[in-house]
Amino acid sequence: QVQLVESGGGLVQAGGSLRLSCAVSLSGRTFGFHVMGWFRQAPGKEREFVATINWSGGTTYYTDSVKGRFTISRDVAKNALYLQMNSLKPADTAVYFCAAARMAGQVTDRGDYNFWGQGTQVTVSS
Numbered sequence: 001q002v003q004l005v006e007s008g009g010g011l012v013q014a015g016g017s018l019r020l021s022c023a024v025s026l027s028g029r030t031f032g033f034h035v036m037g038w039f040r041q042a043p044g045k046e047r048e049f050v051a052t053i054n055w056s057g058g059t060t061y062y063t064d065s066v067k068g069r070f071t072i073s074r075d076v077a078k079n080a081l082y083l084q085m086n087s088l089k090p091a092d093t094a095v096y097f098c099a100a101a102r103m104a105g106q107v108t109d110r111g112d113y114n115f116w117g118q119g120t121q122v123t124v125s126s
Helices: none
Strands: 003-007 010-013 018-025 035-041 048-054 060-062 070-075 080-085 094-101 120-125
Touching (some): 018 035, 018 120, 035 070, 035 080, 048 080, 080 094
Parallel strands (some): 010 120
Antiparallel strands (some): 003 018, 035 048, 070 080, 094 120
16 A cells, blocks of 8 residues: 655744655555655645656656745655755645655646645744
8 A cells, every 4th residue: 555654844933944755655566656746735725736746857846836945856765755845934834745646747736646645734933
């Protein structure tokens, strides 16, 4: 069974940084995903796309609101995904989820992702 487990969330002041991690447990299965991504969901809002990375080539794509502040990366050997978040704003407060998709390309629609983590809370105080 595939499991995704996020960590690294917490409380930080505006302007601060956090680094989220997502560990992928395959339980003997092959990786099989072309893309991994980060989404977030603020209270009362829909889950929204944040960033995505092509697992083999490393190509990245970001939503406009985080460009220049967030960096998505991966460690193929460790089956791990990361999100470095700098210059955090109160508007970044949300539960952050990592997700894995079998399809290739610039995958930004949450419906195209096959597996999800349980989420990690990020709170940015003003």
